[in-house]
Amino acid sequence: MGNFALNFASSRRCILLLLVSIFVQGGEGSIGVNYGTMASDLPPPAKVAHFLLESTIINRVRLFDTNPDILRAFAHTGIAVTITIPNDQIPHLTKIRSAQQWLKTNVQPHIPATNIVRILVGNEVLSTTNKLFITGLVPAMQALHNALVDASWDRQIKVSTPHSLGILSSSTPPSSGKFRQGYDIHVLKPLLTFLQSTNSPFMVNPYPYFGYSPETLDFALFRPNPGVLDGNTKMLYTNMLDAQLDAVFSAMKLVGFEDLEIVIAETGWPSQGDPAQVGVDAQSAEDYNRNLIQHVTSGYGTPLMPNRTFETFVFSLFNENLKPGPTPERNFGLFRPDMTPTYNVGVLRHTASSTTPKNSGPGPVPVLAPASPPQSRGGKLWCLPKKGADPEALQKNIDYVCGLGLNCGPIKQGGLCFMPNTVRAHAAYAMNVYFQAMGRKDSDCDFEQTGATTAVDPNTLKLRTIGVLGTWTRQHARTQFGHGLGFRILRREETMGGEWQQLLQSIILGLIFSYLLAKLIAIVISFKEDNLSLTRARAAAPAPADTNPPPLKPEPRDDQLRSADLSSAAIEAESVVAEHGSVRNESSEADSDDDWEGVESTELDELFSAATAFVAAAAVDRQKVSSDAQLKLYGLYKIATEGPCSAPQPSALKMTARAKCLIRMGNVFLGLILVNIKIRQAWQKLGAMPPEDAMEKYIDIVTELYPNWAAGLTVKSRGGEGSASGNDSNGPMGPVFSTFVYEEESEKDLKMDAIHAFAREGEVDNLLKCIESGVSVDQKDSEGRTPLHWAVDRGHLNMTELLVSKNANVNEKDNERQTALHYAVLCDREGIAEFLVKQNADTSAKDNDGNSPCDVCESNWPWFQGAKEKSH
Structure with missing residues (x-):
């Protein structure tokens, strides 16, 4: 009887596992594919849908838009479809009415015939560093979810957004994974809270392809290799994907969301590369994708996430001949446009592989x-x-x-x-x-x-x-x-004499199994009802207020360029706090522990907000504040809310050349004050000061200027509690200084190519690949900037030297007729400026306002004095 009980217990678990494997193929561990359409030779969507259904085991697709022809093609196939909202539409979907209209236009005509299961709000939004997109991300996701609840579609359709691994400030070793400062609390924590409350996954785009070297190729391709030891956990990693996923997991755990499901929204390997590229060939692509599929569905998980499977979308379905950039970008497809396999990874139902x-x-x-x-x-x-x-x-x-x-x-x-x-x-x-x-x-x-x-x-x-x-x-x-x-x-x-025992055993086991199955179904239904009541309760909260920004031009397709995930320069360490407060989920309890580094700092945050509001209210007393103090307050405010000075430079140049800016305190105009580049320098010269230090110094200056300013506050100051009411941190008074007019340009759609992005981010290897593939080193973006302009703007001396060595024109001008040397002197980048002058950069070149680099240079660089004297 003991053996029977043991065998029965084991068998019961096996049957449940088998049921899951047969009936829940759409769940965790499912293999999907990214269906991109940047090609001139793709088959009709209906043919693609039929091919996937009849000839492959792929049971889900991810689209980079809401193409109605494709959505109609997948009707009645049962294939799970994920659709994507382009980044430029995010600011327009932060209000419930706009979200409802979007669903009515893009979703309602296709369901239930088409099995739409997920809406992705943008793609790698944080990597764009576009504050308008970033600040609207969580509000747009909330608005869309609330609209789904109103339409009773929230059980079927979930809302999420994919991220590049550029959201990590640390990923090596995996146990030290950490979100970028500024993004961690003010964007990602509210986003993770939303995902948890709506039972939606956290989606990432890990690409070992962008992180490998010839020495780590086997590690990236899941081939046999010695592995890499995490010194903190003493765990051995035998492939790069596990290391990337565990770095994300560690970052999520650090902010309290280690139980959230992780979905791989994009990953893949190109089958063709540029000449002399190591590891970019059909065999490497086959090895990566075949091993990937086996690994993520094996149930082994990762060292920090054992016994897990991962829903995974391979990039991509087809080779796409219209994609810009180097050769590999056009050759990620599992299939050619004629639907023959590029190589065999085992997704065909009747494969002929030997x-x-x-x-x-x-x-x-x-x-x-x-x-x-x-x-x-x-x-x-x-x-x-x-x-x-x-x-x-x-x-x-x-x-x-x-x-x-x-x-x-x-x-x-x-x-x-x-x-x-x-x-x-x-x-x-x-x-x-x-x-x-x-x-x-x-x-x-x-x-x-x-x-x-x-x-x-x-x-x-x-x-x-x-x-x-x-x-x-x-x-x-x-x-x-x-x-x-x-x-x-x-x-x-x-024996035949045991027939009745076997029959009785079958009846008993059948009854027990039926009971267990009924119990399981009841638990699932109960869980869904509880979760539905939770999400409806959240939806009842008022949606965050939002402005109605002007329409934006469509930006380049989100799937055109993926970040080099493990690169230390994947995205700028720029904060994304809006001018009227941080991005928050107003109904979330996350506000109660808002912080920068995972340490409680609510009191400091509130005190800082109160200080900015006080200065705004005291704007009429501005004559009491010296220019130096105003500049320092401005710099500290920008550090506290946006991090180190790294905003795109060119639009600032327009204003500095005119030497006039309009500064506001909250909603109160201080009037027209003549300013020059010293305002930006005040921000820049603070360097990489931690935001909390900037907050404290800001409060100290305000206290020095107005000793009794905190006399009526209810928020706790560092020395104790106040007594009267203060201003809400998100109230209309806002910060001390508004964004300069030059920041308005960032709200427009900037069109750039891959080579500009690589120059901006300092990605030398990828930029070299662009040049080697025939891309002009002086290619201009929509604002006339060359890669050299971007490298100088972001302070990448090594990138500047590389571009010049590749015959970049040091005197090329942007649409404002400003050269790279203009950028260098305005950003106070002495080393780069000196290098450009040595490379015969024209110190007397005039921009549209008639200013040369010498005219706008405020620094007393000894080596530059001769040129300045000649210009005058």
Whole structure:
């Protein structure tokens, strides 16, 4: 009886796992594909949908837009579809009415025929560093979710957004993963809170391709390698993807969201590269994607997230011949436009690869041992290995099935169905899982003539000898399944006299299983109802107020360029706090522990906000504040809310050349004050000061100027509590200084190519690839800036030297007729300016306002004095 109980417990767990693997193929561990359309030779969407449905095991697609033709093509296929809202539409969807209208236009016409399961708000939004997009991200997600709730679609359709790994400030070792300062609390924490409350996943785009070197190629491709040890956890990493995912997990854990599901929204490897590129070929692409699929569906998880599977979208479905940039960008496809495979990763239903089983047709039914085999009830079929099948061929069957993404966790080492540990027993499990999942056609059980279907129920088969199910003993009782309809424990020694015991056992087990299944369904329904009430309660909260910004021009496709995820310069360390307060979920409890570094700083934040509001209210007393103090307050405010000075330079140049800016305190105009570049320098010269230090220094200056300013506050000051009411941190008074007029340009759609982005981010290797592929080193963006302008603007001396060595024109002018030297002197980048002058940069070149670099240079650089004297 003890053995029976043990075997029953193990069998119960196995049957539940099998049910999950068969009936929940759309859940965790599913394999999807990114369906990009930047090509001139793609097949019609209807043909693509039919191909995916009939010829592949891909059961979900991600679109980079809401193309109605594609959405109609996927109607009645059951394939799960994820749609994407372009980044430039985010600011217009922060209000519930706009979100409702968007759903009415883009979703309502296609459901329920098309299985839309997820809406992605933008793609890698934080990497754009566009504050208008970033500050609108969470409000837009909230508005869309609330609109889904109102339409009763929130159970079916979830809202999320994908991120590049540039959101991490630290990723090596993986246990030290950390979100970028400024993004962590003011954007990502509210976003994670929203995802948790709506049962939506956190989505990332990890690309080992962008982080590998020739020395780490095997590590990136999941090939055998020595591995890399995390010194903090003493865990060994044998592939780069695990390291990237665990770095994200560590960052999420640091802000309290380690239980949130992670979905891989994009990852892939190109099959063709530029000449002399190491590791960019069809074999490498096949190795990466095949190993990827096997790994994320294996159930092994990662060192920090064991026993997990990951919903994964491979990039991409097709090669896309219209994508800009180097050759690899156009060759990420699993398939060519004629729908022939670029290489074989096992996603085709009937692959002809010599290394994978071929289901070419029905094979002969094996000869079974029993004299009078009972026939299946209800026309059921099973797929089993043939008697005498070659163990090596059966192992290939196992590898093939598990590589498709079906759940093979139970027969992995340590799995609940691992014993008996024989190839035949494991193959019986795997082959039958595949057969049942694919629809139980005879051709799905051929496996290169090593398998065959049978109508004989193996659950009631009396094995007299070692037959199709292998050796069975009392010590190794084995479970076989009949498509989730029940199970019996088989033993080698059974007699006719035990028929009634077997029948009784079947009845009891069937009743117990039915009870467990009903209980499971009840739990799921209860959980969903609780979650629905939670999300509806959240939806009832008023949506965050928002402005109605002017329409933006469409920006380049989000899938054109993916960040080099592990690069230290993936995105600028720029804060994304808006001019009227941080991006927050007003109804969330996250406000109560708002901080910068994971340490409680609510009091400091409130005191700082009160100080900025006080100065705004005291604007009429501005004559009491010296220019130096005003400049210092401005710089500290910008550090506290936006981080180090790194805003795009050119629009500032327009104003500095005119030497006039309009400064406001809150909603109160201080009047027209003549200013020059010293205002930006006040911000820049503070360097990389921590935001909390900037807040404290700001408060100290305000206290020095107005000793009694905090006399009426209810927020706690550093020395104690106030007594009267203060201003709300998000109130209309706003910060001390508004953004300069030059920042308005960032709200327009800046169009740039990959080479400009690489120059801006300091990505030398990728920029070299662009140049080697034939991209002009002096190519201009929509504002006339060359890569050299961007490199100088961001202070990348090494990038500047590289571009000049590649014959970049040092005197090329942007649309304002400003040269790279203008940028260098206005940004106070002495080293770069000196280098440019040595490279014969024109110190007397005039911009549209008639100013030369000498005219706008405020610094007393000794080596520059001669040029300045000549210009005057």
